[in-house]
Amino acid sequence: MTTTALPTDLDIARAATLRPMDDVAADLTISPNHLEPYGRDVAKIDLAVLDEPTQHHTAKYVVVTAITPTPLGEGKTTTVVGLGQALQRLGERAVVTLRQPSMGPTFGIKGGAAGGGYSQVIPMERLNLHLTGDFHAVTAAHNLLAAMVDNHLHHGNALGLDIRNITWRRVLDVNDRALRHVVVGLGARADGVPRETGFDITAASEVMVLLTLATSLEDLRLRLGRIVVGYTTDGKSVTADDLGAAGAMAVILKDALKPNLLQTLEGGPAIVHCGPFGNIATGTSSVMADLVAIRRADYVVTEAGFGADMGAERFFDVKCRVGGLVPDAAVIVATVRALKAHSGRFRIRPGKPLPEGLLTESPDDVEAGIPNLEQHIAIIRRFGIEPVVAINAFPEDHPSEHDVVRAACERLGARCAVTRHVAEGGAGAEELAEVVMEACEQESHFDFLYPLDLPLADKIERIATQVYGADGIDLSPAAAKALREYEDLGFGDLPVVIAKTHLSLSSDPTLLGAPRGWRMPVREVRAAVGAGYVYAICGDMNTMPGLPTSPNAERIDLTEDGGVVGLS
Incomplete structure (x- = not known):
């Protein structure tokens, strides 16, 4: 297959002509007096805009998630940007809301997180480095x-x-x-x-x-x-x-609470704010950013870290609950590469070349990985949200492999579109945008996975069985003791975050596809009381993504992308 190599992301970003920030803000009916410029091409949004009356209706709210990713990632951020650009091309007022990249992974295997190709947020270098100092x-x-x-x-x-x-x-x-x-x-x-x-x-x-x-x-x-x-x-x-x-900490963070306004390569507004890891925390951009955007656009497209199991579940049960936000549709990003990986026939390692067989035309390998996609579609539907599958096309893909995914989606009754936004920008995502708009018109029946008054152990078990497909949970004595103590301390009504590997629906990164017949081992439970949730640490402590621990606890030393963690 002959392909034309794209310029590097940095070259594409540097060649872009940026719109004045006042014009970008005007797309969201934000006046210049509510902008705090940080140079010529970045600005903070004064939170006073939340008190300003607006004639605009509430935007359609779309979250982009994915199937269980490979260590290389499947392109959620690029899909968010490409979809936002495509919606604008179709005449809609769209804004994307994203996390700010961490400089640790930026200088490591993972690289930056501004998108890619012709679906990026710019200025790329500012975004991936200090931005506004948050x-x-x-x-x-x-x-x-x-x-x-x-x-x-x-x-x-x-x-x-x-x-x-x-x-x-x-x-x-x-x-x-x-x-x-x-x-x-x-x-x-x-x-x-x-x-x-x-x-x-x-x-x-x-x-x-x-x-x-x-x-x-x-x-x-x-x-x-x-x-x-x-x-x-x-x-x-x-x-x-x-x-x-706490008072002194709040003063330090006063300006950091204000969302940052940037733009896409095609000049549309992009709000970039906060950056918690998605394997151990919520993995979303801020509630404040979405509250600003949702009153000033037709569509808000945002991202949840990793797959629908980790990212979307927390997005729904934690972020949406806190912000009073109701999603209208969820996009599940899938790649031929990842589906082949979930066949169990290939091994992908960070920093190493892709296995040669992964790039060879093989609809059978794609079909063998479809159960993973099926589970993620089921997760989204469990929350009463309409799923849309976005096939993020790579140059090495073959039409016969895309046909397998389309046929599977038709079988499962899910909307599907091939998107080529990396190579073609918004024009390459117009099919996806049209399908997403159609999905947003369908009535949403959004509901949380659990009520807050459910006991903590029951919340953990419900997530394990209804999201991750486990048969149940096995609480260690330490975890059971911690749960009792937290409930005695009054933390029982907090939501739960499962901290585990992102490379499998299970807590074992080697179990690919859609594992069945496994039980989730809950090794330890801790409370992030300020953030407002309890997190349960599941699986092998030595192979899980990085997690803050007490001095006496075992350390976990892998980042989101499978590389060595953030201070490693």
Whole structure:
């Protein structure tokens, strides 16, 4: 098959002509006095726009998710951008809302997260690096709290923190293996109390998640105050409010709460805000960004991290619940490459060339991977949302392989479209846009997977059985004990996030396709009280994606893309 190589993403981005930011904002009826420019091509949106009356109707709300990805990713971000560009080409007022990339993975195997080819958010370099400094603000606020923990210990520990049960580590937005485990407080008495701790990557910070979920500055301040930094010897939680840190943290984050306005390659508005990891946290852009966008557009297209099992479930049960948001359609990105991988006949490794057989025409291999797609369609339907399958076409694909996916979707009663937005921009996604618009006209019956008053263990089991396809859960003694303690502490009405490998519907990354007959092993349960959820750690602790831990816990050292984590 003969293909013409695209210019690099960077070359494409640098060749683009950017629209003035006032014009981009005008597409969303945001006036210049509500913009705070950061240079010529990026601006923050003043939150006062939320109080400004608008004549516009509420936008159709579309989330882009995927089948279970390979370590290389299947192109959700490019699909979000391509779909947004295509909707604009069809005369609709569309805006895309995305997470900001973490600089750790940007300089690693994963690379940037601005999209790709002719479906990018620009300016690419600004987006993938410092942007408006939000990540640095999260880092500073997080580490201020860590410093106040150690300062409290130094001045006598009046709250009685158990030095062996301090759960608040430090963060940094670069990969630095040497900081994974550290000892602080060495030196003279004035240098603090010696203890073991460590660094995680900023995208794994609880502060990042609660910034994502905050609905106002006041809500942000309350969430910061509820952060649990550790426990006393008798099991009482110690919070940021107990340490008197939350007000100062809120001041540091005041500007970071404002969403960032950029543009797509075709000049449409793109709001980029926050960046929590999707394997251990919510994996979505902010509630604030979507609240701004949904009142000022015809369509808001956003993204949920990883597949429909991890990303979409949390998007629905956590983000939509917090923001009062109701999705109209969900796009499931599928690639021939990933479906072949889920046949179990190929092995894809980060940083290594693709297996030669993966690029050979083989409808049979695609068909063997269809059960994974089928499970993700079922997950979306479980929430009462209409699924649309987007076949993200690669140059190495063959029409016969796309035909297999189309036939499977027809069999399953799901809408489907081939999209070539990477090579062709919005024009290549017009078929997808038309199908999504059609899906949005169908009545939505959105509902959450569980009520908040369901016991925590039952919430975990419902997610395991109805989303991941497990037969049930196996709680370790430590996990069962933690669940009882959290409910006694009043955390029982929080939603649940499952922290597990993203490379399988199961908790075992080697089980591809749609595994059946397995049970989800819940090794440990922790509370992210500030963010407002409990997370259950499932599977092999040594092969799971990176997760903030207490000093005494085993470390987990893989990032979202299967590479070595954020401080590794």
